[in-house]
Amino acid sequence: GGATYPLREYLQVAAIIAGTAIVSMGKKKGAGAPSSVMGVAFIMLSLIMDGVTGGVQKKLKAETKKAGITPKPYDFMFWTNLFMALTAVAVALGLGEVGTGVDFITSNPEILNKIVKFSLCSAAGQSFIFYTIANFDPLVCTTVTTTRKIFSVLLSIFLKGHQLSAQGWGGIGLAVAGILSEMEMKMSGKKKAH
Numbered sequence: 001g002g003a004t005y006p007l008r009e010y011l012q013v014a015a016i017i018a019g020t021a022i023v024s025m026g027k028k029k030g031a032g033a034p035s036s037v038m039g040v041a042f043i044m045l046s047l048i049m050d051g052v053t054g055g056v057q058k059k060l061k062a063e064t065k066k067a068g069i070t071p072k073p074y075d076f077m078f079w080t081n082l083f084m085a086l087t088a089v090a091v092a093l094g095l096g097e098v099g100t101g102v103d104f105i106t107s108n109p110e111i112l113n114k115i116v117k118f119s120l121c122s123a124a125g126q127s128f129i130f131y132t133i134a135n136f137d138p139l140v141c142t143t144v145t146t147t148r149k150i151f152s153v154l155l156s157i158f159l160k161g162h163q164l165s166a167q168g169w170g171g172i173g174l175a176v177a178g179i180l181s182e183m184e185m186k187m188s189g190k191k192k193a194h
Helices: 007-025 037-066 073-095 098-107 110-135 138-160 166-193
Strands: none
Touching: 007 037, 007 138, 007 166, 037 138, 073 098, 073 110, 098 110, 110 138, 138 166
16 A cells, blocks of 8 residues: 555554464463464464555555545445455355355254354444544554454453463563553654644
């Protein structure tokens, strides 16, 4: 998208993302369950795609603004989900999985209720994400989603008694430092504006 940010903002986001990756790799594992190279590769690919998506979204917002159109959060959500659904249908048809999926749901009707609940929760979560995309910077969206992941890990640790290695706690510390640094920067910016 061609956007540039101060070095401090890049470092804050890098700390949050790196902390999250370290936490993922620092979970205590049972015997014989090492971190997989493929898992780390998928994390890196996900982060790269987040960056690409953020740039494209910023460029799209700039182009629509030039055309005099203000995209609403649900515009982004609708078009993203439409193309995701079309892609999923095309892949399922191409792999011959549509019949298998329908057969599974037919033979396990209790799963349909869970799918509907999952879809409603996903739509609610996406509403917040697309609101953030439409009204803020891609960097803010990345920070919000990654911060949510950190708090999900902490909630899991405290509510379910999961164990975390020293490396994992170090990752949480790094991510929290990035979040606090960003909050401090935003708070000091508001004080200067008044």
